[in-house]
Amino acid sequence: MALTKVYDAATVFKHMNGILNVYKPAGMKVKHVRNAILSNICKGLNEMDQREPRKLQENIRLLGTGTAADHVLHNIAEQTDISDHLLSTGPRYLPRDLICTTVSSLGDHTSGVLLFGINRGAGQSTSIRKNRPVRVYHLIGHLGIATENNLPDSRVTMRSNQRHVSADRISSLAASMQASHQRKMFELCGVDLQTQEAYELACRGLLRPADDSQPVVYGIKLIHFDRPHFTLELHAINETQEYLATLVHDMALDLRTVAHCSQLRCVRHAHFDVTDSLLRHAWHLPGIIKNLRQQRDILRAHPQLLRQQRVELQATE
Amino acid sequence: MFCSAIRNILRNSQNAAKNAAITSQIRNLRGQQSAHHEVEMLTSTGITHKQNDKKTEPAESEGSQEVALDFRNREAHVPSFNLAAYVNNSSTLQQFISLGVDLHSIERRKGLGDFVLKLDFEKNVKPYITFLVDQGVSPDDFGRMFTKNPLLFKEDLDDLQTRVEYLKSKRFSDEARQRILTQNPYWLMFSTRRVDRRLGYFQKEFKLSGHDLRLLATREPNAITYNMEHLRKSVFTLKEEMGFNAKDLSALVVRKPRLLMIPPDDLVERFSYIHQDMGLPHAQIVQCPELLASREFRLRERHEFLKLLGRAQYDPQKDLYISPKTIVEGNNFYFVRNVAKSDLETFDLFLKTR
Numbered sequence: 001m002a003l004t005k006v007y008d009a010a011t012v013f014k015h016m017n018g019i020l021n022v023y024k025p026a027g028m029k030v031k032h033v034r035n036a037i038l039s040n041i042c043k044g045l046n047e048m049d050q051r052e053p054r055k056l057q058e059n060i061r062l063l064g065t066g067t068a069a070d071h072v073l074h075n076i077a078e079q080t081d082i083s084d085h086l087l088s089t090g091p092r093y094l095p096r097d098l099i100c101t102t103v104s105s106l107g108d109h110t111s112g113v114l115l116f117g118i119n120r121g122a123g124q125s126t127s128i129r130k131n132r133p134v135r136v137y138h139l140i141g142h143l144g145i146a147t148e149n150n151l152p153d154s155r156v157t158m159r160s161n162q163r164h165v166s167a168d169r170i171s172s173l174a175a176s177m178q179a180s181h182q183r184k185m186f187e188l189c190g191v192d193l194q195t196q197e198a199y200e201l202a203c204r205g206l207l208r209p210a211d212d213s214q215p216v217v218y219g220i221k222l223i224h225f226d227r228p229h230f231t232l233e234l235h236a237i238n239e240t241q242e243y244l245a246t247l248v249h250d251m252a253l254d255l256r257t258v259a260h261c262s263q264l265r266c267v268r269h270a271h272f273d274v275t276d277s278l279l280r281h282a283w284h285l286p287g288i289i290k291n292l293r294q295q296r297d298i299l300r301a302h303p304q305l306l307r308q309q310r311v312e313l314q315a316t317e
Numbered sequence: 318m319f320c321s322a323i324r325n326i327l328r329n330s331q332n333a334a335k336n337a338a339i340t341s342q343i344r345n346l347r348g349q350q351s352a353h354h355e356v357e358m359l360t361s362t363g364i365t366h367k368q369n370d371k372k373t374e375p376a377e378s379e380g381s382q383e384v385a386l387d388f389r390n391r392e393a394h395v396p397s398f399n400l401a402a403y404v405n406n407s408s409t410l411q412q413f414i415s416l417g418v419d420l421h422s423i424e425r426r427k428g429l430g431d432f433v434l435k436l437d438f439e440k441n442v443k444p445y446i447t448f449l450v451d452q453g454v455s456p457d458d459f460g461r462m463f464t465k466n467p468l469l470f471k472e473d474l475d476d477l478q479t480r481v482e483y484l485k486s487k488r489f490s491d492e493a494r495q496r497i498l499t500q501n502p503y504w505l506m507f508s509t510r511r512v513d514r515r516l517g518y519f520q521k522e523f524k525l526s527g528h529d530l531r532l533l534a535t536r537e538p539n540a541i542t543y544n545m546e547h548l549r550k551s552v553f554t555l556k557e558e559m560g561f562n563a564k565d566l567s568a569l570v571v572r573k574p575r576l577l578m579i580p581p582d583d584l585v586e587r588f589s590y591i592h593q594d595m596g597l598p599h600a601q602i603v604q605c606p607e608l609l610a611s612r613e614f615r616l617r618e619r620h621e622f623l624k625l626l627g628r629a630q631y632d633p634q635k636d637l638y639i640s641p642k643t644i645v646e647g648n649n650f651y652f653v654r655n656v657a658k659s660d661l662e663t664f665d666l667f668l669k670t671r
Contacts, residue, residue: 023669026671027614081405082405082410082411083401083402083403083405085404085414087417087418087419088399088400088401088404088410088414089399089401089421090419090421090422111671265670274669275669277669279665279669280614280668281649
């Protein structure tokens with residue numbers, strides 16, 4: 001498909017459908033990101049070519065003095081309906097004209113991939129959400145300092161020594177936590193891990209929760225250690241910011257120290273990667289349109305994102 | 318009763334049908350009439366009496382048409398949610414549109430729609446436009462000014478003249494006055510006494526000389542007429558919370574009067590980042606007040622990128638000095654190429670690790 005330049009706002013609006021991959025900055029609410037995106041889209045659309053004001057109907061009766069200097073008469077001659085002029089109707093596109101749904105929300109302190117369904121992409125966003133794809137996080141923990149809600153902005157509640165913690169100990173703990181989470185999933189399904197049934201279940205793909213009530217962790221891995229900071233890579237479904245922060249805190253308690261989560265970053269949501277996501281300085285109409293096109297290609301390459309066989313979605317309870 | 322209502326409706330619809338038939342007839346007749354005119358040009362005056370016949374006929378039917386279409390006249394007085402409904406019938410509103418006044422944003426504010434609708438262009442608007450032209454306001458700005466403050470037409474012209482004379486007496490130059498009137502359409506709404514009190518407050522609070530005060534008022538005319546409560550809060554924040562001394566404060570305010578209009582919470586957030594994380598002393602912040610006028614996330618992104626590259630060196634005594642002023646200048650591309658001397662891909666990658 002060849003790309004052509006478009007100057008007409010209506011054409012752009014018609015083609016503005018699909019999934020948008022935005023890089024959410026930390027410390028900004030999802031609601032604010034959404035408002036910023038929508039208002040930027042509308043700003044861009046209103047700056048493009050608009051349709052001309054309508055023509056007046058014929059033999060319409062207007063109030064006027066009827067003298068030669070009367071503007072009403074001049075306008076009748078031109079037959080344009082001034083009540084449809086941009087200055088009297090206001091901008092043609094408003095944020096409320098667009099449909100925008102989030103695939104799944106991120107916490108305030110979390111940064112990274114945030115997916116929106118724009119206009120007809122709202123349906124796609126619902127089906128992606130229903131499929132419950134895995135999200136990958138990079139969590140940076142800060143050892144030695146515990147805070148009230150395990151996030152960096154709250155009060156410090158405890159300090160402790162962390163000299164005894166080494167990368168080996170963190171990774172072995174991460175591995176054992178991963179194993180116990182996996183075992184928990186099979187147990188919730190009611191199958192023993194050492195059976196043929198469990199093997200067949202595992203062969204059919206990822207064991208996923210049926211509803212979005214319970215967070216499920218699929219993998220934890222230490223990828224970087226720079227005392228006092230350590231970075232974990234975590235694959236999970238149904239997680240929340242609070243759950244992840246508590247997880248980091250609990251890990252530190254097992255390591256006989258304390259920690260809080262200084263950064264949470266979502267690097268991947270299903271096949272939507274952080275490398276394709278739209279940074280704050282590119283939140284303008286051309287950038288958004290380009291991003292919609294990229295995400296459409298991803299969806300086309302991975303049709304299972306939208307249509308998935310329900311058999312794989314096993315209840316964990 | 319129900320039956321009679323139905324009968325009425327039926328009768329009305331029949332009337333309407335009849336009228337529709339009549340109007341179509343009129344159109345036909347008109348068409349013929351014009352055709353006749355053409356014929357008349359070619360031939361002699363032989364068919365004039367025929368034409369007269371036809372002229373009387375439309376006159377009759379036109380009367381009936383007026384009855385049928387009467388609701389159109391009434392329609393103009395039907396209450397409406399917006400001004401757009403009246404635009405086609407009001408020459409004042411049409412004049413406003415040709416001036417570039419945004420009626421849509423006027424009608425969203427309470428009471429203004431009513432007020433604008435009652436204006437008469439010749440009587441209420443024209444004298445003010447001549448007045449503004451006399452003050453040197455460019456016609457391109459009228460649209461923006463009247464959109465912001467349509468209530469200007471409520472003021473007395475003599476009062477406006479007095480207020481301009483007041484500015485003249487305070488030795489504001491022609492360009493300064495022109496800028497003040499254009500940038501701040503609300504200025505003329507303030508009585509001479511009130512403006513005088515405001516200017517006095519600024520002069521006393523920041524210990525400004527006459528020249529500096531005029532500079533401040535010209536640079537940011539909106540600051541003078543800003544919400545007094547907010548101004549006091551901002552001054553308190555700058556003075557007590559951030560600890561600028563009187564001399565620094567006046568320098569800061571004259572250079573960047575916009576700081577007074579920024580919400581104090583944002584200002585403190587920016588200041589604490591600049592002072593604590595970037596490590597700039599008060600003296601350096603006074604040198605470049607642009608830092609305080611820039612949003613916090615922007616400062617953070619750029620400073621941390623420079624720190625990553627090892628170029629965050631703001632001490633002019635040492636090598637590889639980067640002026641804090643250049644950090645907040647320009648867009649990201651300009652910053653990355655000219656200040657950080659890196660490329661945009663690196664910057665994007667960096668931002669995606671935040």
